[in-house]
Amino acid sequence: MSEIMQRGFPESEFKTRTANAQARMADQGLDGLLLMSEPDVRYFSGFHTLFWQSPTRPWFLFVPSTGKPIALIPEIGAELMRRSWLDDIRTWSAPAPQDDGISLLTELLSPLASSGAKLGVMKGHETALRMPLGDWERLIVNLPGLQIGDATGLVQGLRMVKSAGEIEKLAHICAIGSATFARVPQIVSTGMPLDEAFRQFRREALAQGADDAPYVVGGAQQGGYADVISPPTRRPLQNGDVLMIDTGCTWDGYFCDFDRNWAIGTADDRARRVYDTLWRATEAGIAAARPGATCRDLFQAMSAVIAEMDDSGGDIGRLGHGLGMQLTEQPSHAAFDTTELKENMVLTLEPSLSYGDGMMMVHEENIVVTSEGGRLLTTRAAPELPVI
Amino acid sequence: MSEIMQRGFPESEFKTRTANAQARMADQGLDGLLLMSEPDVRYFSGFHTLFWQSPTRPWFLFVPSTGKPIALIPEIGAELMRRSWLDDIRTWSAPAPQDDGISLLTELLSPLASSGAKLGVMKGHETALRMPLGDWERLIVNLPGLQIGDATGLVQGLRMVKSAGEIEKLAHICAIGSATFARVPQIVSTGMPLDEAFRQFRREALAQGADDAPYVVGGAQQGGYADVISPPTRRPLQNGDVLMIDTGCTWDGYFCDFDRNWAIGTADDRARRVYDTLWRATEAGIAAARPGATCRDLFQAMSAVIAEMDDSGGDIGRLGHGLGMQLTEQPSHAAFDTTELKENMVLTLEPSLSYGDGMMMVHEENIVVTSEGGRLLTTRAAPELPVI
Numbered sequence: 001m002s003e004i005m006q007r008g009f010p011e012s013e014f015k016t017r018t019a020n021a022q023a024r025m026a027d028q029g030l031d032g033l034l035l036m037s038e039p040d041v042r043y044f045s046g047f048h049t050l051f052w053q054s055p056t057r058p059w060f061l062f063v064p065s066t067g068k069p070i071a072l073i074p075e076i077g078a079e080l081m082r083r084s085w086l087d088d089i090r091t092w093s094a095p096a097p098q099d100d101g102i103s104l105l106t107e108l109l110s111p112l113a114s115s116g117a118k119l120g121v122m123k124g125h126e127t128a129l130r131m132p133l134g135d136w137e138r139l140i141v142n143l144p145g146l147q148i149g150d151a152t153g154l155v156q157g158l159r160m161v162k163s164a165g166e167i168e169k170l171a172h173i174c175a176i177g178s179a180t181f182a183r184v185p186q187i188v189s190t191g192m193p194l195d196e197a198f199r200q201f202r203r204e205a206l207a208q209g210a211d212d213a214p215y216v217v218g219g220a221q222q223g224g225y226a227d228v229i230s231p232p233t234r235r236p237l238q239n240g241d242v243l244m245i246d247t248g249c250t251w252d253g254y255f256c257d258f259d260r261n262w263a264i265g266t267a268d269d270r271a272r273r274v275y276d277t278l279w280r281a282t283e284a285g286i287a288a289a290r291p292g293a294t295c296r297d298l299f300q301a302m303s304a305v306i307a308e309m310d311d312s313g314g315d316i317g318r319l320g321h322g323l324g325m326q327l328t329e330q331p332s333h334a335a336f337d338t339t340e341l342k343e344n345m346v347l348t349l350e351p352s353l354s355y356g357d358g359m360m361m362v363h364e365e366n367i368v369v370t371s372e373g374g375r376l377l378t379t380r381a382a383p384e385l386p387v388i
Numbered sequence: 389m390s391e392i393m394q395r396g397f398p399e400s401e402f403k404t405r406t407a408n409a410q411a412r413m414a415d416q417g418l419d420g421l422l423l424m425s426e427p428d429v430r431y432f433s434g435f436h437t438l439f440w441q442s443p444t445r446p447w448f449l450f451v452p453s454t455g456k457p458i459a460l461i462p463e464i465g466a467e468l469m470r471r472s473w474l475d476d477i478r479t480w481s482a483p484a485p486q487d488d489g490i491s492l493l494t495e496l497l498s499p500l501a502s503s504g505a506k507l508g509v510m511k512g513h514e515t516a517l518r519m520p521l522g523d524w525e526r527l528i529v530n531l532p533g534l535q536i537g538d539a540t541g542l543v544q545g546l547r548m549v550k551s552a553g554e555i556e557k558l559a560h561i562c563a564i565g566s567a568t569f570a571r572v573p574q575i576v577s578t579g580m581p582l583d584e585a586f587r588q589f590r591r592e593a594l595a596q597g598a599d600d601a602p603y604v605v606g607g608a609q610q611g612g613y614a615d616v617i618s619p620p621t622r623r624p625l626q627n628g629d630v631l632m633i634d635t636g637c638t639w640d641g642y643f644c645d646f647d648r649n650w651a652i653g654t655a656d657d658r659a660r661r662v663y664d665t666l667w668r669a670t671e672a673g674i675a676a677a678r679p680g681a682t683c684r685d686l687f688q689a690m691s692a693v694i695a696e697m698d699d700s701g702g703d704i705g706r707l708g709h710g711l712g713m714q715l716t717e718q719p720s721h722a723a724f725d726t727t728e729l730k731e732n733m734v735l736t737l738e739p740s741l742s743y744g745d746g747m748m749m750v751h752e753e754n755i756v757v758t759s760e761g762g763r764l765l766t767t768r769a770a771p772e773l774p775v776i
Contacts, residue, residue, distance in 0.1 A: 007619075048619060049605075049617045049618060049619065050602070050603050050604070050605055050617070050619070051605070051617040053602060053603050053636065053715050054714075054715050054716040055514055055515075055516065055714060055716065056514050056709070056716050056720070057705075074705065075705070076616075076617060076705065077617060079614060079615040079618070079746075080615060080617055080618045093705050094705050095513070095514070095705050095706060095720055095722070096705070096724070097512075097513040097724065098724070100513070121521070122521075123520055123521035123522040123525075124485075124520055124522055125483070125485040125488070125520060126443050126444050126483070126520070127443070127520050127521070128443065128516055128517060128518045128519065128520070129516060129517035129521045129524075130516045131516065132511055132512055132513060132514070132515050132516070132540075133509070133510075133511035133515070133517045133524075134511040134512055134538060136517075136521075137511075150522060152520075199594055199599075202594055202600070203591050203594050203595065206587055206590055206591050206594075207591065211587075211619075212590070212602065213600075214438070214441060214600065214602055215438050215441050216438070217437075217438055217439070226467060227467040227468060228464075229437045229438070229439040229464060229465060229468055230437060230467070230468045231395075231436060231437065231438070231599075248441065317445075317462065317463070317464065317481050317482050317483050317484070318483060321444070326442075326443060327441050327442050328442040328443065328444050332444070332483055334483070336484070336485065336486070358467075
């Protein structure tokens with residue numbers, strides 16, 4: 001992958017995101033948003049750093065009903081935040097266990113509290129509170145009169161639909177992921193321990209241009225695999241294994257998330273049939289991914305094919321999800337999710353199938369929703385189980 | 389690095405951790421702990437997976453006043469959790485926005501609520517609530533009579549002091565990090581863009597045996613660098629630059645966290661003096677890291693040397709921290725932290741210094757506290773600024 005892609009976004013991207021949020025805030029009666037997770041802060045500010053891996057310091061971004069967002073952050077991030085499109089950046093020398101931003105937040109939010117205004121925070125499905133719960137409780141006590149609303153639907157609703165700039169980045173990292181998977185037959189071989197195969201995969205992803213490959217999971221056992229979230233073992237790859245590697249690689253803060261399956265040496269008949277079924281389930285998902293359909297429709301389109309071999313419904317809970325600044329984002333392709341698909345949503349299609357004695361297989365592709373159905377961002381998996 | 393190290397821990401490790409927690413719970417009047425962050429759940433269960441990178445699903449571990457911890461987790465993690473030392477594993481098919489574990493938690497905790505017992509949760513400094521705030525509020529309403537206590541000091545106090553098995557893993561990843569840094573003069577050269585230097589560093593860390601190198605930050609500018617948390621630019625390394633790379637690499641779920649500095653081509657006099665001052669500040673920190681001293685003592689020992697060139701005190705907030713399953717853990721080497729050092733704490737020493745027009749330099753080593761002072765886990769940085 002040549003590095004001709006531009007990192008970051010023009011200021012207009014953040015203006016549009018903020019204006020869209022403010023329009024929805026007005027509709028929903030929210031007078032401000034208080035955001036504190038890495039992707040939410042980055043979405044509205046462009047603030048992009050690996051430093052969030054340290055859990056020590058909280059970071060806050062306030063989106064007012066009009067005007068630019070305001071950052072309340074540890075001083076160590078000031079230099080980087082000053083390069084963003086924001087004007088109002090307030091800092092404290094963190095860590096400060098007695099007052100990690102709480103005075104600054106209280107000062108900022110007191111006018112809202114005095115007027116009985118409503119502050120939106122992320123408190124719904126797939127969110128966490130990235131500040132100490134005790135500090136949150138203290139903050140609320142400091143702000144009598146402030147109403148708290150749930151901004152989860154508002155923010156996730158915006159983030160689900162990607163801009164042209166975001167789709168470019170997602171297409172770029174999906175291409176890097178595809179190029180890395182294409183090299184796997186050269187990288188792995190019979191006798192190689194699984195953890196070594198994963199290590200070589202990570203190195204290859206970096207060589208192909210990924211900034212990082214934080215998520216590399218999978219499995220390999222005779223005729224399938226039992227589990228897709230365990231760390232790799234040292235067991236050497238053997239003739240008759242089905243190897244699966246699932247990866248989340250990143251470029252400029254955007255993820256791909258897809259997998260590939262291979263047979264080692266020889267593929268047995270059952271594994272071929274399972275593979276074929278999942279390949280066709282993915283085709284059904286691609287065709288169904290049109291604006292106006294729901295995630296439930298997408299789930300049912302894939303489930304109908306999977307049911308040829310497995311009608312248990314499975315326990316993984318869903319057959320794909322949103323994709324963007326996080327490895328997994330809303331929505332979920334599940335019977336419970338009636339989110340309507342919109343043009344430019346970026347999604348994973350992830351049909352899976354249980355068979356035999358505790359075996360499973362998973363396929364995954366990444367698409368963008370268009371009026372003609374899903375457009376692949378990944379190079380489509382081979383229609384038949386490839387043999388290494 | 390040869391892979392002779394054993395992954396995981398014997399069951400006795402988790403028994404000891406749990407027994408130690410239960411003894412402290414009894415002292416502090418806590419009748420159970422409800423844990424939900426990756427390192428806290430892993431500390432008591434051994435459950436180790438990259439799947440936590442997906443924010444979709446909450447995970448819960450309950451530590452009762454006696455007996456083994458109980459896991460309440462999404463079904464997708466059941467296979468892996470069954471390989472742990474736990475017996476009682478309760479699962480639900482997640483994601484389930486209407487009930488993501490809340491019924492299971494309510495059932496588990498109702499007896500505690502009925503008797504007016506006190507549940508410890510992590511709500512203090514350096515923690516987050518890794519479940520939706522709205523679900524937490526619903527859970528509390530479901531459990532009238534339940535008292536909530538802050539278990540932050542209890543759990544972090546235990547985790548600060550490492551076992552022999554943990555120190556082995558930390559020593560292993562620090563050795564891998566040291567071997568990677570030793571290769572930097574062969575990897576980087578004048579004219580190489582900084583982002584390419586970082587990419588090559590990551591690939592080398594994997595080749596040296598790291599499971600991953602999730603944290604690679606730093607900078608390079610003429611005579612120093614202005615910022616240590618920004619992503620790398622495409623600017624080529626130039627004669628007269630000071631290059632710093634800071635890395636958190638992992639092995640079996642444990643981190644190293646240290647940096648190295650190099651001059652590119654030539655080193656100017658000021659950069660040499662700053663380097664020498666920070667090298668000596670680190671020496672002072674190593675000598676001061678004895679059981680019975682406090683983190684404040686450690687901070688002051690390093691600050692006294694730094695003050696030779698910079699008496700501003702700086703805004704980064706601290707001069708090092710705890711290290712283990714997270715890139716940064718408690719305690720903090722800062723004036724506010726009076727935590728008493730104990731044998732087998734693993735710490736970073738991270739003196740930094742501001743100079744010139746917005747320039748800074750940071751040194752970092754990783755040590756374990758012994759009765760003779762800090763024992764280095766990292767290969768000590770060269771006493772004079774090395775030139776590439």
